[in-house]
Amino acid sequence: MIEKERLIWIYRVMNEIRYFEEKAYTFFTQNILRGSVHLYTGEEAVAATVISLLRQDDYITSTHRGHGHGIAKSGDLKAAMAELMGKETGFCGGRGGSMHIADLNKGNLGANAIVGGGIPIAVGGGLAAKLLDTDRVSVSFFGDGASNQGTFHESLNLASVWKLPVIFVCENNQFAISVPTWQSTSVKDIAVRAAGYDMPGFTVDGNDVLAINDAMEKALDRARKKEGPSLIECKTYRWKGHWTGDPEVYRTRDDVAAWMEKCPIRRLRAYMLENKTATAAALDKIEAKAKAAVDEAAEFALNSLEPDPKTVMDNVYCVPGKEA
Amino acid sequence: MIEKERLIWIYRVMNEIRYFEEKAYTFFTQNILRGSVHLYTGEEAVAATVISLLRQDDYITSTHRGHGHGIAKSGDLKAAMAELMGKETGFCGGRGGSMHIADLNKGNLGANAIVGGGIPIAVGGGLAAKLLDTDRVSVSFFGDGASNQGTFHESLNLASVWKLPVIFVCENNQFAISVPTWQSTSVKDIAVRAAGYDMPGFTVDGNDVLAINDAMEKALDRARKKEGPSLIECKTYRWKGHWTGDPEVYRTRDDVAAWMEKCPIRRLRAYMLENKTATAAALDKIEAKAKAAVDEAAEFALNSLEPDPKTVMDNVYCVPGKEA
Amino acid sequence: MAIKTYAMAIKDVLAEEMRRDKNVFVMGEDIAEQGGIFGCTRGLLAEFGPERVRNTPISENAFVGTGVGAACAGLRPVVELMYMDFAYLAMDQLLNQAAKIRYMFGGKAKVPLVIRGQQGIGRGNAGQHSQSVESLFMHIPGMKVACPSTPADAAGLLRTAIRDDNPVMFFEHKALYATKGEVPDDTEFMVPFGKANIVKAGTDVTIVCSLLYVNRTMEAVGELESEGISCEVIDPRTLVPLDMDTIVASVKKTGRLVTVHEAHRTMGFGTEIAASVTEQAFSYLDAPPERLGAKMCTLPFNLGLENAVVPQKDEIKAAVKRTLYR
Amino acid sequence: MAIKTYAMAIKDVLAEEMRRDKNVFVMGEDIAEQGGIFGCTRGLLAEFGPERVRNTPISENAFVGTGVGAACAGLRPVVELMYMDFAYLAMDQLLNQAAKIRYMFGGKAKVPLVIRGQQGIGRGNAGQHSQSVESLFMHIPGMKVACPSTPADAAGLLRTAIRDDNPVMFFEHKALYATKGEVPDDTEFMVPFGKANIVKAGTDVTIVCSLLYVNRTMEAVGELESEGISCEVIDPRTLVPLDMDTIVASVKKTGRLVTVHEAHRTMGFGTEIAASVTEQAFSYLDAPPERLGAKMCTLPFNLGLENAVVPQKDEIKAAVKRTLYR
């Protein structure tokens, strides 16, 4: 069960992510943005729901498709959009770009352009939580494709034998770039693999906030109680190409259209209306505010300065007394 | 069911391995051998039984504990002992030593000093078998410790999605150096992990030739029929230290003694006598011949020449017309 | 001769070699239906089918290792790494296995394996997708290293690589794929390894450069020549084996050396060339060799910063002039 | 001052730093009950318990990555790699993650991570367990690289490494563990990074060497001195940062440079030093710098072959004499 306030938070954040991605796409086509931009459109339920249950001092690691996680964890649309534009005001001062959104102060240990690269880093977050004697948890987001990397296996095993408070969240959007999951992945449900690490595995509808919440509550309870890690697989779909320049040879418009019918935002809205969590007018207002916030972030990013090329050698190393 | 001839082959090879390892140990303590020497004593049933079912053109990859696999696949005790001594007449001309026994002409794609390093190489053998349109199979031997390496996961997944004729044979001797399996491995039975790759998994008594044979026949049938890979876990125990200089802080003499009671050679002998596969006299003769063959190999190795230091730069690259 | 892009040149050689030898096959991420993210395997699936054109899971260490095993067992795999930055994930199979197997097994194994893929700047891919890692592979014996800078070299070196019985790291550059040039039609056209290309003859200074930095260096050279400085520009084409003879002969003539690459300056391949030239042509040197390479920081996303990291035209010109004490 | 072995010096600093700062912890293969294959963590489990002294599964990439994450989250992990050859398995976490995180995240992360372990020849471990891989880590920015050659340097550099807020690769040598020397008792004793040690002053030639090759070089130097050749021997102690000032000042005095290491010669760290010296002291050089390093083949198992691969005393002497035209 999700409390009203949290449902509304999820709804807002999903809308923020949706508008943010639309804006990013527009900027990309207008050559305002460059680089590898991987949109999260259609998958918003996962980041928003999972992170709605976390505290600010809990850790996450994220992926190349990391805008959603970054926004949900930090709530800072401005720093996110500025980072995509490579501006000094971005999360990483424009050094990281779309694939490297991080916010250490708010528990985002970083997005990663290496598929599977963030999984052991999240285990490190879990180990820190344990050794620092806190009840923090650490969540690793990764894709179906990443579940075939060695780091997946090594990390799940390690977290299990050390009983670390880590929650592995696999966003199974059914493709790794052009490769359908069945072609690269030996099991239909990736959560099946949890049994190989003696941890609970959940396969849920990744477009259903309630289903994700259910699994996540169980995994979180286990983690906070220091009982060990869990694996949650969220089946979902990305509406846009793998990246903004994807020719999309591997699917049809109809495939996409069918999944757009299963829009997680519309679904949550229907649920909230049905359950009278909020009125249509209230939800419309949330949407409008989300859109406005994205517009404001875009404006902020556009008006932000480029980093000074003279600073290019700053921060290779941490120098005592010279903190960023 | 194992045919008589094959049973006798297995019995002979197990004895050869047993005496070979004893001789190697003696030579090590006498400073005739140096380097990292990992003895297979106590685990002989696995290599002998698995390889008894293979053809010479089938592939294997082996491990740092690879004397047994190397001997069973090639039958060349001389080249094995000479390699341990770093002699020119060794399998690798003394360049590889104990951890790198290989014999490409007889399908041994090589032992490996990197734990888990040989697993993907065996998958490559399986892929070659397939693309060359043969019914060859490829067997990867590796330890319980290796089952926590990323290569284990990546290789089993890859072999499964490509339906390759690979048999993954995990020699679970319950330790990785000083670390007991329970401390490093999140499942009690490693074969449980097969389910994560949609392939059959077997956990068998690795000191029982018949049990290993049973699982292996099933896996082999599947592989020869091009139905895909299998995972066989053989529970066994090494009688000697991890390597010849191991202080063995992690177990007691009693632990070892209890396992020596379960000697796979004695067990096979009892079975053969009971089933009248051979008389005691015949088996004694096989043993004596195995011992003599090892002595002869030792003599051969002792009398072999060291490689000429002038040849040190040979064979870094393959130069057409200058084959080894 | 046909005019082809660098990407087309690669694709054509892959197809020709697959036609010639049924043991040649390709595997990598998104190389089948998609034809590779940069199009270098486009059309191969249709012609050669899914057995020989294989999409891999995202498991770099295992599919490189599968290539190693397949090569040992008689095939000639050509493995694509989508970005050469991902070589770090397969370093064990590359450096502990592929590079060592032949020697370690006493010369009784062959590993005819090609690992190819693109690297470098040019698309705003930031720190983990913009590196130039070729220099790392020169330090560990057993690997050959090729770095084509033109469509013809891409074709000729790739054919040589595929027919070589040793493992070859084949470095393409993402910003070169669309560049065009003449490529011989001859399906036996090969560029030998260990033979540098004198891109332009000259007398005052020797400049050694490769990949994207051949073009970039030539821009600087155009301006230097118009200032009356005659530059000899050499592209080594392979770093292992490295044609020091050609480079040393040139420096003996010019008395000056500048190395330019996109790889980081410290321990970039220019370092090896500078040190070897100093050894072999010490008394001919009129000035200390100049090394240019990327600054010692991670490649940043922001374009202005990225430009500040890699050598710029004016820096190349200035380095050349320093060797001339101008 | 106490006389300690190199291994004991390491173990003691680990214990002292763990006492001082509860955020310091150690993990690696067989480091708990067993105390490490080479004894460098012996006794730590008994004193600090299993939470801070952790046996890892054989999963190098994941436990290095766990170290990266733990460091980002405020701990100070000291991770043991049993053999530095296994770094190849963790290259992604080392070079794409640990080395880049701080820069890539705009300076908003710290990665106080030490990766320590031994490498090199001396125990007949053959190709995959005898490499010297320190030079590879100089090319990718963001990592520091330490290489102690004495018990005191092992202690002093390790303490500095643990207190550094940046990732450090800490290379020990298996053949040095049993060597003894004086180590200050001071639990604040630190050897700064980037400060070379002048092992022996001299006037005719500068020899730069590290790890096992400091001892080996000193054997050659003993004989050279008795032939009247005065050698200045410098151990850089850290390769990143590299104290070129001390080396260049020495070469300006001696006019001659020889670099000696066990790492492969091509692109070994001597290459960087030779090239940098040529840049910074060109007009002082009376002879081309000489580089000695392992031959460009895999380290062979056979002892006679292994000896043929790494620089021998007579080769060191000959190289020195070549710089003196003798």
Ligand SMILES: Cc1ncc(C[n+]2csc(CCOP(=O)(O)OP(=O)(O)O)c2C)c(N)n1
């Ligand atoms: C180690 C590595 N290999 C390959 C890539 C190239 N690549 C980027 S995203 C991607 C697909 C990832 O698929 P998945 O994990 O399912 O995430 P999704 O993009 O579907 O969200 C690939 C192959 C990479 N970035 N890193």
Ligand SMILES: Cc1ncc(C[n+]2csc(CCOP(=O)(O)OP(=O)(O)O)c2C)c(N)n1
């Ligand atoms: C990648 C790698 N990590 C660590 C080691 C050191 N090492 C050698 S054998 C071994 C234990 C292997 O255990 P297991 O796989 O169970 O095989 P066993 O020795 O028990 O036969 C370890 C950790 C290694 N050789 N390679």
Ligand SMILES: [Mg+2]
């Ligand atoms: Mg996906």
Ligand SMILES: [Mg+2]
């Ligand atoms: Mg074991």
